Amino acid sequence: MTDNETDLHKAARIVLPHLEELLDAAAAQKLRAALDAADDDTIVRLAESAPAVGDWLADYLDATASDLRAYDPLAGDAQPVAPSAVFRCPLGTLVWYRRFVGETPPRCPTHDVDLVRVEDEPPAP
Incomplete structure (x- = not known):
């Protein structure tokens, strides 16, 4: 990620290869061209116009936004299962x-x- 690339820009760049899976070919080509030079507000508007892409971006951002996830073991002594x-x-x-x-x-x-x-x-x- 470059210094001025936002998380939303990164998500928009990463969704590009998946557009044909999410949209028909004409819509995918049109959206690809629009996403290339879009700012954050434009990306949000484009995602709202294509709900499948918006859902993909939201899932991606949700999955990558979390910090390192900690594991808290259950209370008690660990013992092998009988x-x-x-x-x-x-x-x-x-x-x-x-x-x-x-x-x-x-x-x-x-x-x-x-x-x-x-x-x-x-x-x-």
Whole structure:
């Protein structure tokens, strides 16, 4: 950005390659010619006459105007997320993962038996 280029001028320069996406070809060519030598007031008037371009400029200026964004971590000690509980059919045909604590596992649809939590299974011989 040059010393005398405003944020609005920079946005107007950056929107130029996108005009064909926002407008029909004739309107894009006309607006491109008008934006090249426009001052801030003219850019605002041109953006108001082409709402799609005005929205693009507003989004660009909003996204680039903010300073460095800080990250505030949540309160409390960070701890790893516990893995989901795994349940299995005792006859070995179904494995089911619990999505949230307290969710009741279904019965095995093949054998009509309760699923067993994998940690609770007896070790294999």
